[in-house]
Amino acid sequence: MSLPPIKRVLLKLSGEVLMGEQEYGIDPAYVTRLAEEVKAAKETGLEMCLVIGGGNIFRGISGAAKGLDRTTGDYMGMLATVMNALAMQNALERLGVETRVQSAIPMASVCEPYIRRRAERHLEKGRIVIFAAGTGNPFFTTDTGAALRAAEMGCDALLKGTSVDGVYDSDPKHNPNAVRFDTISYDQVLADNLKVMDATAVALCRENSIPIVVFSIRQKGNVARVLAGEGVQTIVKKEA
Numbered sequence: 001m002s003l004p005p006i007k008r009v010l011l012k013l014s015g016e017v018l019m020g021e022q023e024y025g026i027d028p029a030y031v032t033r034l035a036e037e038v039k040a041a042k043e044t045g046l047e048m049c050l051v052i053g054g055g056n057i058f059r060g061i062s063g064a065a066k067g068l069d070r071t072t073g074d075y076m077g078m079l080a081t082v083m084n085a086l087a088m089q090n091a092l093e094r095l096g097v098e099t100r101v102q103s104a105i106p107m108a109s110v111c112e113p114y115i116r117r118r119a120e121r122h123l124e125k126g127r128i129v130i131f132a133a134g135t136g137n138p139f140f141t142t143d144t145g146a147a148l149r150a151a152e153m154g155c156d157a158l159l160k161g162t163s164v165d166g167v168y169d170s171d172p173k174h175n176p177n178a179v180r181f182d183t184i185s186y187d188q189v190l191a192d193n194l195k196v197m198d199a200t201a202v203a204l205c206r207e208n209s210i211p212i213v214v215f216s217i218r219q220k221g222n223v224a225r226v227l228a229g230e231g232v233q234t235i236v237k238k239e240a
Contacts, residue, residue: 161217
């Protein structure tokens, strides 16, 4: 099933995809490949904004599990997302794409603070905006940050690029018989506790009627294919 016509989209990338084949950190060559995908999608005429997780550098929840204070761990994770956003900005601008990073935690020396009207103006001028530092608050994931920014920017869809090619009824990495959905409702995702995005993010998208498109970012050219209604994907939306 394809998406309805869209003008503005938010692409959410997990921090892990920036690692490439490494065990942690940022692989500049892989970031460049991702930037090429984003550029190709933008050149179809879309207004695009991004949110990138920080799991390739630091994950607050795992830090808390090892004895680090959860609030401190979450703030450290937010700073990791700023590092990833700057890496992606650098890759995009090397490809000639004007890009701005806006952080929910003000750090004027390296990027702009998040200001909704300024972000909208950047998008209208054809720039890509990367939203960093999540919501700026602990106890919220970058998934929730992505859903929040998608709602604030009036995005027509939220694309989640992961290592899995859609939403399954169980973890396909552990269950070879897991079944993939082509479409699924927000309510079923929440009722069955399917690990698409965290529950707060899914509920926020449901309240604002923003379809969530889950696809594999690791397959080259997939962003453009998904936007064209092709390729393997799962669309999370309201029931017909």
